[in-house]
Amino acid sequence: MQLDMAQVYTDFSGLAALRARAREDQDAALDQVSRQFESLFLQMMLKSMRDASAGGGILDSKQSEFYREMYDKQIAMDMAGGRGIGLADVIKRQLGGGVSAANRDLTLDDYVGMPVLAVTPKADTLHADDIAAATATALTSRLDGDPEAFLEALWPAAEQAAQRIGIAPEALLAQAALETGWGRAVMRRGDGSSSHNLFGIKADRRWDGERVNTSTLEYRDGV
Template sequence: MDVLNTKSQLESARNVHDLSSLNRLREAAYSKDDKALKEAAQQFEAIFVQMMLKSMRKAQDAMADKDSPFNTEEVKFYRDMHDKQLAQDLSSGGGVGLAEIIVQQLGQHDINDYIPASVARNDGNLASLNRQREFRIEQAQQTAELLSDPQSQQAFKTAAFSNPQEFVEQLWPAASKAAEELGIEPRALLAQAAVETGWGQHVIHHGSGNSANNLFGIKANSNWQGESATVNTMEFDGTVARQQRAAFRSYDNLQQGFEDYVQFIRGQERYRPAVENAGDPKTYFKALQDAGYATDPQYADKVMAVYNSDSLRSYLP
């Protein structure tokens, strides 16, 4: 009896002029009947296509001859009926692919099989996107706490080095020591610091003018007990860059900044794949990006571009 009832609902819903069809389709879809869900998805796609056709008709009407016998209200009435049925026929015959996506999204009975819309659009890596999303939420919560903390000093970014050569020469000793502990090349750490600070031209400074010595953009989370500096920073939401204020860790000197970077990377489970591949800079930075170290979708490529550049090589001791 339930099967016959569902079939009756679907047959009735195929008439796009039946105003109660969507409600019946919704009820049929709730029955977890895959056929009902497919029909509901096709109906929704038909509505979407109908809206597109209606928008195109409006644009056409704006330029139409008002005195034309084909521009009467009666003609428009029957034309709209035709468009509605045309939209339904198109969706039933394959349509524009929207129905298929809806079925894929709503037809997952196991929550672990759910595919977010961002993945469906971009063919992204689900595990990576989940980690980045969780990391961004965590950072947002922690930053909100720190922004209300009077100990987090207002800061600004300015040059801490005269030129790239001075940047490399001054950082080489600290980079070499940190690289040995992490099992990575010093050149890789210098490349990352160069990307984070624009070769030392955009280093965080306190309002007093003293450098925060933070060359790796490590933010001050709720577990950070040291000083912090609040400054404008650029974060990416997908491929869209947005400016926001955030609190960053502050160090007494450059060596301390490098040491904290090593502890930060080695002390978090999500960066384990990066640590395990520290001997391969390309894999290392890709693993950092996948784990949510940076929101820039091109972060790993940018670091590797500097790492492989002749400019960096020429500055090395």
């Protein structure tokens, strides 16, 4: 069964049809639901990128902002409905997509006694050390917030990391750009060297590796 997602973000009938037909073809519905989640993520990403821009032009107004938001939402749906950034595939796997029909009805008892298969990394699998080394090389020079320089410096490392985790490198760079202001606000150690923390990841007591202390302003529930 061909199950089309809503082609326009205001097409609520398409979402209703998706919900109704999910009872008939769960796999097809799961694929489309995953794409809808990817679309929502892309909408939030585009909105955050707009908010992080340098500022509006002289022709900007509430009306232009409203239509730009509509445009961004439609772009997100078109991207998710096409090739996407790989997030839909990850969500589908997390929700149980790709499970063969033969294994779908197995219980825990059915797995007892099954041989445990060794996991052998592929020869071309990229290791975390390789990615960290590539990132460190890219950040040896200070990034001053210039988008072009930021993308040029981090693109090789983003490609390597994206290949390993199965998403588009553009998505990684977009998130890193939002977190660091195109590299301008990368957290630094006491000696001024880069912490290489491009995503603002926080360390708690479970982390026993290297860390950097910095002051941040946090908002929770608007406060």
